[in-house]
Amino acid sequence: MDYRDKVVFVAGGTSGINLGIARGFAAAGARLSVISRKQDKVDAAVAELQGLGAQAMGFAADVRDYEAVEKTLAATAEAYGEIDVLISGAAGNFLAPALGLSANAFKTVVDIDLLGTFNVMRAAYAFLRKPGATVVNISAPQSWLPTPMQIHACAAKAGVDMVTRTLAMEWGPAGVRVNAIAPGPIEGTEGMDRLSPNPEAVAKLTKTIPLQRYGQKEEIAEAAMWLCSDKAAYVNGVVLPVDGGWSLGGSLGMSQA
Ligand code: HXC
Numbered sequence: 343m344d345y346r347d348k349v350v351f352v353a354g355g356t357s358g359i360n361l362g363i364a365r366g367f368a369a370a371g372a373r374l375s376v377i378s379r380k381q382d383k384v385d386a387a388v389a390e391l392q393g394l395g396a397q398a399m400g401f402a403a404d405v406r407d408y409e410a411v412e413k414t415l416a417a418t419a420e421a422y423g424e425i426d427v428l429i430s431g432a433a434g435n436f437l438a439p440a441l442g443l444s445a446n447a448f449k450t451v452v453d454i455d456l457l458g459t460f461n462v463m464r465a466a467y468a469f470l471r472k473p474g475a476t477v478v479n480i481s482a483p484q485s486w487l488p489t490p491m492q493i494h495a496c497a498a499k500a501g502v503d504m505v506t507r508t509l510a511m512e513w514g515p516a517g518v519r520v521n522a523i524a525p526g527p528i529e530g531t532e533g534m535d536r537l538s539p540n541p542e543a544v545a546k547l548t549k550t551i552p553l554q555r556y557g558q559k560e561e562i563a564e565a566a567m568w569l570c571s572d573k574a575a576y577v578n579g580v581v582l583p584v585d586g587g588w589s590l591g592g593s594l595g596m597s598q599a
Pocket residue numbers: 433434435436437438442443444445446447448450451482484485492495496499532533534536
């Protein structure tokens with residue numbers, strides 16, 4: 343993949359899957375801008391991307407704060423020019439039954455994942471290259487698979503999918519494609535540390551994945567880079583599972599138990 347001189351903005355791009363995506367684009371020659379809440383994570387991510395030989399900058403901003411997000415997009419465009427690729431993947435999650443969630447706990451996850459995605463999209467539009475920009479939101483199979491202990495994240499990611507499809511329709515005429523990736527369980531991430539926190543849980547979950555393994559961050563990066571490339575020029579409004587077949591929801595785990 344050749345992303346030389348392309349401008350790539352990654353919301354939530356300072357760790358895990360999203361930093362993996364940023365790394366992929368950086369290695370392909372892109373100029374990166376990453377944001378997240380914590381300045382120390384931003385600094386470390388920028389240093390890592392620069393270490394790959396990429397131009398990179400970053401800003402501390404909370405995606406729940408529209409004006410803060412808008413400032414970081416404006417600063418990116420000011421320094422690098424129009425944004426070619428927008429990745430929106432900031433998210434929060436934890437395991438809790440619905441009856442263990444306060445209204446504020448539910449709202450917090452919806453605000454980060456769903457309102458945050460809307461904020462990033464809404465604020466970015468003015469700075470996107472038109473025609474030609476591509477957007478990838480980071481969803482999850484839980485957006486269509488109801489999952490006990492994750493009502494907050496399920497609802498939020500379902501909303502992310504509808505933001506994706508709706509903007510694919512609204513922005514397609516301007517030459518902006520909008521898609522999403524729904525990663526399955528990805529190794530070495532905060533998300534899986536929270537959702538599958540011990541070796542027993544990992545082994546049980548792995549049995550339910552047809553490919554019998556967790557995915558790698560690099561595999562999500564490859565999918566994102568394909569979706570944003572001319573090879574996917576007619577792909578618009580999809581939510582692409584990259585999950586080893588996990589979301590097919592068969593009875594594999596049960597049959598091998
Ligand atoms: C019940 C909880 C809770 C828990 C927090 N809360 N953790 N309730 N069980 N385990 C409640 C708090 O009591 C509070 O409600 C409300 O949530 C807000 O908590 P804060 O700590 O004030 O929120 P904040 O500082 O904004 O932090 C957000 C966070 C935190 C989501 C709670 O965990 C975070 O920053 N996460 C970011 C990193 C992350 O989660 N990465 C993994 C993404 S993985 P009250 O009523 O007391 O005020 C992922 C996988 C997707 O998304 C796959 C499935 C969809």
